[in-house]
Amino acid sequence: MKRVLFTMLLSGAMAAQTYQPPVSNQYALPGGSSMGPSTHSSNYILGDRSLAAYDDGTDGRVIWQHLTVGGSPTPICAGTVNYNGGYSFLEVGLLYGSAGGGSPYTAFVAYHKAGSGHMVDLYDFDPASCSMNFVTTHVLSSDPNPTRISIDNHKEYALVITWTTSTSLQTAVYEGGVFTPSFIHTINTSFRVPVNVDVAFTHANNYMNPNGWDVVMHYVYTGRYQSNLIEVSALDFWTLRGAGAPTTYTPFYEDMNSINGKNPFPNIDGCDHNEYNWAYAYTEDTRNISVRLRDWSAGVMPTTVVVNDGSMGNNPNNFTTNVIPTLAYNHNFGRINVGWRTYDAGQSYVGLRIASDGSGIASSLDYFQIPNNPSSVSPTATLAYSKMTENTQPWLYVFFSEMNGGMYDFIHKYHNMNNGSNFKTVEPVTCSHDSHVHEAALESIQMFPNPVVNQFNIASEEISADQELNAVITDITGKSVLNTTGTISELNEFFSANAESLQSGSYLLRISSEEIGTEQVIKFQKL
Known part of the structure; x- marks a missing residue:
């Protein structure tokens, strides 16, 4: 009440x-x-x-x-x-x-x-x-x-x-x-x-x-x-x-x-x-x-x-x-x-x-x-x-x-906005909790070029070279078009071999990891 x-x-x-x-x-x-x-x-x-x-x-x-x-x-x-x-x-x-x-x-x-x-x-x-x-x-x-x-x-x-x-x-x-x-x-x-x-x-x-x-x-x-x-x-x-x-x-x-x-x-x-x-x-x-x-x-x-x-x-x-x-x-x-x-x-x-x-x-x-x-x-x-x-x-x-x-x-x-007592500025605190660190690592993944012509790559300065990732490409209706699992290097080999098969249009690249437990979604355009 x-x-x-x-x-x-x-x-x-x-x-x-x-x-x-x-x-x-x-x-x-x-x-x-x-x-x-x-x-x-x-x-x-x-x-x-x-x-x-x-x-x-x-x-x-x-x-x-x-x-x-x-x-x-x-x-x-x-x-x-x-x-x-x-x-x-x-x-x-x-x-x-x-x-x-x-x-x-x-x-x-x-x-x-x-x-x-x-x-x-x-x-x-x-x-x-x-x-x-x-x-x-x-x-x-x-x-x-x-x-x-x-x-x-x-x-x-x-x-x-x-x-x-x-x-x-x-x-x-x-x-x-x-x-x-x-x-x-x-x-x-x-x-x-x-x-x-x-x-x-x-x-x-x-x-x-x-x-x-x-x-x-x-x-x-x-x-x-x-x-x-x-x-x-x-x-x-x-x-x-x-x-x-x-x-x-x-x-x-x-x-x-x-x-x-x-x-x-x-x-x-x-x-x-x-x-x-x-x-x-x-x-x-x-x-x-x-x-x-x-x-x-x-x-x-x-x-x-x-x-x-x-x-x-x-x-x-x-x-x-x-x-x-x-x-x-x-x-x-x-x-x-x-x-x-x-x-x-x-x-x-x-x-x-x-x-x-x-x-x-x-x-x-x-x-x-x-x-x-x-x-x-x-x-x-x-x-x-x-x-x-x-x-x-x-x-x-x-x-x-x-x-x-x-x-x-x-x-x-x-x-x-954590402060409820005053309209206040407080120096930011870096969160060291694993979930925050892992989420930040996935968010560091970059995709290039975008829009895509015949191939593309991903890169990250935060994810280790041997970290296994899941990658799924879906169309805008959510239908899975391509998917694979591997390190960043192995994912890039897969993308280079298969990107040309995508029809022109909008897609979502979803990258996740069972170890990390979060997902990064990147929207891209295939020309």
């Missing part, structure tokens, strides 16, 4: 809240910007590679970094790309492979260009060489009116972009190593004109598996003419990647949420691995911060909890204005990190952590302060949490803007 805290009015004032001060590193990059106050921001981190973006509805900037995860005040190297003149809703993402040739990653920057439509720019990104170079632009829509566009990643091999036009909800999907323009697909919704869309990845649960779904995209949106409703629907990533033409899809409808207010701006995230859960944050009245969650693993149907009204055991702060709630799922610990802008006296960006089933708060009461300098926050509210928390555990990457005199600083900081 959910615990409810009844608060009393004392001399016209609410009970005092406790805002736990941050104990964390932060740094400005860039600092002293003269552009207008940011009205939208996004960020993404994978290991030691990060991207962030912001815009004021006209001008914006993308920030790339090669960094030491854990909040080092000095990135190893960094750079910026300016977007000037009619740009809005800048979003960022990352895939392995080079769109232009010669770099290990491709960075995606999606946006709306006033008078033109929605687009995505592709950049060759090489963090180790400290470079990010423009390659090409893919046009996504020709709708001249600015509407929200969103990106999410599934590790570095799957990326989804979604946006709305004046008539429909549309989406594009990209996979690592394949950088030709995606087909533009349309999604049927319950609304005549869907708006304010966001998207997040999870894996599929049993309810979604009659057709062999694997990597699932969850879309959240409202309606221009039904803005008191929020819908969540789902599609399978590989189904859309396998489409041979632009297609209109009827999705798996997961939830319809009826709210009392209007025009919410929902932000969704999913539990990338281990669980199938999703949650989105919104406010329907600019007072109460709501989280709508679906905890499949605990059998919890779609449920809404309000995290700042006192019903979860904390003193409320819903007597003041609260806006732009966002969240990030922490897949390892079954927690949801929620943050927002509050106008409570002396505060700015605050947050807390709740259990994935909504049963209670999993951090110290009442709230975390997020900035080191809460009084310097930008007059327009922007706060972004990276949806990607894999390959960066336990770090949550947070991005927001602050005032610096008449200029703006754009702040990066990294919160250790």
Whole structure:
């Protein structure tokens, strides 16, 4: 049963809240910007590679970094790309492979260009060489009116972009190593004109598996003419990647949420691995911060909890204005990190952590302060949490803007999600447990080239030359095509002899070991 805290009015004032001060590193990059106050921001981190973006509805900037995860005040190297003149809703993402040739990653920057439509720019990104170079632009829509566009990643091999036009909800999907323009697909919704869309990845649960779904995209949106409703629907990533033409899809409808207010701006995230859960944050009245969650693993149907009204055991702060709630799922610990802008006296960006089933708060009461300098926050509210928390555990990457005199600083900081007492940076600890070491060894396996023409090889600096491995190549339906057992050298001999027999298309290379007990999955394309 959910615990409810009844608060009393004392001399016209609410009970005092406790805002736990941050104990964390932060740094400005860039600092002293003269552009207008940011009205939208996004960020993404994978290991030691990060991207962030912001815009004021006209001008914006993308920030790339090669960094030491854990909040080092000095990135190893960094750079910026300016977007000037009619740009809005800048979003960022990352895939392995080079769109232009010669770099290990491709960075995606999606946006709306006033008078033109929605687009995505592709950049060759090489963090180790400290470079990010423009390659090409893919046009996504020709709708001249600015509407929200969103990106999410599934590790570095799957990326989804979604946006709305004046008539429909549309989406594009990209996979690592394949950088030709995606087909533009349309999604049927319950609304005549869907708006304010966001998207997040999870894996599929049993309810979604009659057709062999694997990597699932969850879309959240409202309606221009039904803005008191929020819908969540789902599609399978590989189904859309396998489409041979632009297609209109009827999705798996997961939830319809009826709210009392209007025009919410929902932000969704999913539990990338281990669980199938999703949650989105919104406010329907600019007072109460709501989280709508679906905890499949605990059998919890779609449920809404309000995290700042006192019903979860904390003193409320819903007597003041609260806006732009966002969240990030922490897949390892079954927690949801929620943050927002509050106008409570002396505060700015605050947050807390709740259990994935909504049963209670999993951090110290009442709230975390997020900035080191809460009084310097930008007059327009922007706060972004990276949806990607894999390959960066336990770090949550947070991005927001602050005032610096008449200029703006754009702040990066990294919160250790193991810490429930403060928004805190702690030096990372290297885990020496066998399971962690073995998993890291398998993750070190690299495959090249990708895409494959007639042969390919794998390599690893962590796995010994005599370690026996199992290798299975499956098509995207899961059907086994080739399999063998042997050392890395023996596997490479097998691949050289048999790769040419593969038909053109997408495949998964699954490498495992009975001794190690984990599996590495590498997606590749056969030309």
